[in-house]
Amino acid sequence: MLNRRLFLAGTAGAIISGCSAGPGLRHAGFAHPVPLAPLKFSADRLMRITVCSRPFRPAGPRLEAEAFDGKLVVHNYGQGGSGWSLSWGCAEEATALALTDGPREVAVIGAGVMGLTTALRLVETGVRVTIYAKEFPMETRSSRATGVWSPSSRIGLADAVDRSFPDRWERWARFSLEAHQRYLGAIGDPVEFVPAYNLFDESDRPHASGKHDFLKLDSRIDDAVPGFSAVPPDTVPFPVARAESGLYMTFNVASYAQRLTQDFLAHGGRMLRRELPDRAAALALPEPVIVNCAGYGAKSLWQDDDLVPVRGQINWLAPQPEARYSVFYNNVVGLSRRDGVIVQYVGPDDDWGYGDDSEIADRQEMLDALATLRPLFS
Numbered sequence: 001m002l003n004r005r006l007f008l009a010g011t012a013g014a015i016i017s018g019c020s021a022g023p024g025l026r027h028a029g030f031a032h033p034v035p036l037a038p039l040k041f042s043a044d045r046l047m048r049i050t051v052c053s054r055p056f057r058p059a060g061p062r063l064e065a066e067a068f069d070g071k072l073v074v075h076n077y078g079q080g081g082s083g084w085s086l087s088w089g090c091a092e093e094a095t096a097l098a099l100t101d102g103p104r105e106v107a108v109i110g111a112g113v114m115g116l117t118t119a120l121r122l123v124e125t126g127v128r129v130t131i132y133a134k135e136f137p138m139e140t141r142s143s144r145a146t147g148v149w150s151p152s153s154r155i156g157l158a159d160a161v162d163r164s165f166p167d168r169w170e171r172w173a174r175f176s177l178e179a180h181q182r183y184l185g186a187i188g189d190p191v192e193f194v195p196a197y198n199l200f201d202e203s204d205r206p207h208a209s210g211k212h213d214f215l216k217l218d219s220r221i222d223d224a225v226p227g228f229s230a231v232p233p234d235t236v237p238f239p240v241a242r243a244e245s246g247l248y249m250t251f252n253v254a255s256y257a258q259r260l261t262q263d264f265l266a267h268g269g270r271m272l273r274r275e276l277p278d279r280a281a282a283l284a285l286p287e288p289v290i291v292n293c294a295g296y297g298a299k300s301l302w303q304d305d306d307l308v309p310v311r312g313q314i315n316w317l318a319p320q321p322e323a324r325y326s327v328f329y330n331n332v333v334g335l336s337r338r339d340g341v342i343v344q345y346v347g348p349d350d351d352w353g354y355g356d357d358s359e360i361a362d363r364q365e366m367l368d369a370l371a372t373l374r375p376l377f378s
Contacts, residue, residue: 035321037323040317041341051361052309054309059156061156062077072100078304081154082153083295085150086176095121099122108132110133110293111133112142120263132285133272134274150253167269191249196245197244199329312353316343329376
């Protein structure tokens with residue numbers, strides 16, 4: 001299984017069916033290129049640029065309960081770049097912790113993916129649940145995610161997690177994978193598997209490790225997800241030396257968040273816009289149990305100095321429904337999602353963006369990323 005840095009999402013359905021979706025891309029020596037409609041990596045198709053701070057904790061996500069001023073507080077945050085991927089497994093564990101004393105009412109802080117999935121699991125048990133959030137689902141940092149299955153992306157540092165963490169992570173990942181797959185084929189395609197390509201030049205060097213020893217656990221679940229394999233040279237549809245392809249699970253964030261919100265409200269849940277400036281304000285909520293799913297916001301809300309921001313920028317181009325696939329080349333991702341073509345420079349290693357809390361868009365980063373991918377289609 002390839003990690004987040006080597007993800008590429010898929011070709012259009014026309015490729016699967018064998019129908020041509022547009023002119024084929026050719027390279028000397030490649031006699032039978034796969035018919036791909038070209039992706040248009042042009043700055044004049046730019047819709048917006050979004051930036052977010054992923055909530056990273058060296059010791060791994062904070063998922064634990066503590067008694068505080070007569071209330072039970074359950075923490076569920078700090079999943080780094082694995083929030084969407086691990087959401088259901090972490091929500092299941094947080095729900096078990098929250099229901100220890102059989103409360104009738106629970107407050108959930110945050111309406112990102114952790115808040116939504118945890119609130120939904122709680123309300124399904126029959127308790128009354130209220131989400132309190134400064135930002136509603138499509139305003140949160142979760143809405144700016146790449147939207148790919150990446151369960152160990154910046155999940156912790158190898159020398160900072162405890163010995164039991166890999167087993168715990170595997171339980172989260174396997175539970176989440178099964179839960180995500182229940183949404184396959186649902187209206188709006190909140191989850192779908194798509195073909196994927198990783199592209200390499202002859203000059204490609206081994207991937208740099210960076211200064212931080214980020215934990216890599218994907219191999220523990222290789223049996224549960226489709227793998228990647230080399231593409232025969234005469235079928236590589238790009239002007240590169242070699243390619244790998246496979247299937248990758250992706251999340252259509254807009255439709256997925258909408259589905260989770262609708263399901264939560266349909267079960268009787270409430271969502272209130274409320275800014276909680278500090279811990280005292282959170283503890284003043286009327287519910288006896290509070291689940292803290294504030295993501296990077298927990299750094300100030302709960303004074304968690306262990307949280308480290310990891311900056312990520314996504315450049316959004318106009319959708320191309322005729323070209324539903326992606327490319328990964330020279331550390332740049334180009335993924336054609338239903339809500340737009342996202343282009344993201346992920347850096348030479350996982351240190352990229354580490355410790356950077358700036359959420360100001362970098363236009364030059366966008367232009368450089370487009371310039372990297374454009375020659376694949378010229």
